[in-house]
Amino acid sequence: DAKTTQPNSMESNEEEPVHLPCNHSTISGTDYIHWYRQLPSQGPEYVIHGLTSNVNNRMASLAIAEDRKSSTLILHRATLRDAAVYYCILMGGYNKLIFGAGTRLAVHP
Amino acid sequence: ETGVTQTPRHLVMGMTNKKSLKCEQHLGHNAMYWYKQSAKKPLELMFVYNFKEQTENNSVPSRFSPECPNSSHLFLHLHTLQPEDSALYLCASSQQFQETQYFGPGTRLLVL
Numbered sequence: 001d002a003k004t005t006q007p008n009s010m011e012s013n014e015e016e017p018v019h020l021p022c023n024h025s026t027i028s029g030t031d032y033i034h035w036y037r038q039l040p041s042q043g044p045e046y047v048i049h050g051l052t053s054n055v056n057n058r059m060a061s062l063a064i065a066e067d068r069k070s071s072t073l074i075l076h077r078a079t080l081r082d083a084a085v086y087y088c089i090l091m092g093g094y095n096k097l098i099f100g101a102g103t104r105l106a107v108h109p
Numbered sequence: 110e111t112g113v114t115q116t117p118r119h120l121v122m123g124m125t126n127k128k129s130l131k132c133e134q135h136l137g138h139n140a141m142y143w144y145k146q147s148a149k150k151p152l153e154l155m156f157v158y159n160f161k162e163q164t165e166n167n168s169v170p171s172r173f174s175p176e177c178p179n180s181s182h183l184f185l186h187l188h189t190l191q192p193e194d195s196a197l198y199l200c201a202s203s204q205q206f207q208e209t210q211y212f213g214p215g216t217r218l219l220v221l
Contacts, residue, residue, distance in 0.1 A: 034209065036210075042214060042215075043113075043199050043201075043212030043213055043214050043215050044152070044199070044201075044210075044212045045212065046209050046210065046211065049209060087152075091207045091208070092207050097142070097154050097157075097207070097210075098151075098154070099144075099151045099152040099153075099154075100151055101151050102151070
């Protein structure tokens with residue numbers, strides 16, 4: 001099963017950009033890279049996903065390495081409400097849906 | 110509003126009780142999922158239903174019994190649970206299996 005690795009925690013200041021990295025060196029050609037986040041006391045929520053090209057939406061941007069073995073979730077201006085656990089997972093093909101420990105993002109005023 | 114609702118939101122039960130968790134999705138999705146999230150642990154996928162058929166059971170103990178009567182509803186029947194089963198139980202749905210999932214708020218279960 002394809003796995004992802006992320007830093008356990010990161011910190012940011014409000015209004016600054018945040019780059020959350022994810023390594024997925026065993027990704028296969030049909031796997032999509034998905035990002036979810038889980039705010040305290042809530043279920044996870046979808047953030048963004050992509051296959052090969054960089055993606056933008058109202059929440060974030062996703063930058064995918066050319067070899068697809070890593071990706072970076074970019075929050076352009078962090079707010080206090082962005083404090084959450086961010087999960088990078090691979091979906092598609094025969095992969096089981098494995099959520100890792102994620103990255104706990106702290107945002108300081 | 111995510112379109113996925115779960116009831117109850119909180120549940121306390123004894124080890125000899127039988128209870129059921131309910132999940133309902135209003136998104137017209139075809140796949141539904143049960144996850145378990147224990148304290149300070151990653152989400153663990155328990156069951157997957159695709160077009161009402163169970164397609165995945167990740168070695169879940171038989172004291173957890175899922176039921177999917179139609180594509181909008183998913184239940185998790187609980188009986189003779191153990192204290193270590195205390196956790197947040199999350200339901201999710203997606204249009205098709207392995208596509209973007211939408212999660213409910215979860216049921217926080219405490220087994221005494």
